[in-house]
Amino acid sequence: MHTKYNPWLILTALCLGFFMILLDTTIVNVAIPQMSLHLNAGLSDVLWILNAYILVYAVLLITAGRSR
Secondary structure: OOOOOOHHHHHHHHHHHHHHHHHHHHHHHHHHHHHHHHOOOOHHHHHHHHHHHHHHHHHHHHHHHOOO
């Protein structure tokens, strides 16, 4: 059985997902100075926190995006 999908619907879903990733990344980048201040962390520590966040986010995104 061959199912045909509407390409505009797929494009809309991809654009929405990409927008959400950009929005989330922007929010995290804006929060970096406050994280550094409140956690009393240097640049190296903040980069470790940011990389850990991105890694967890990517793993969850891939897992959630898997179909069957």
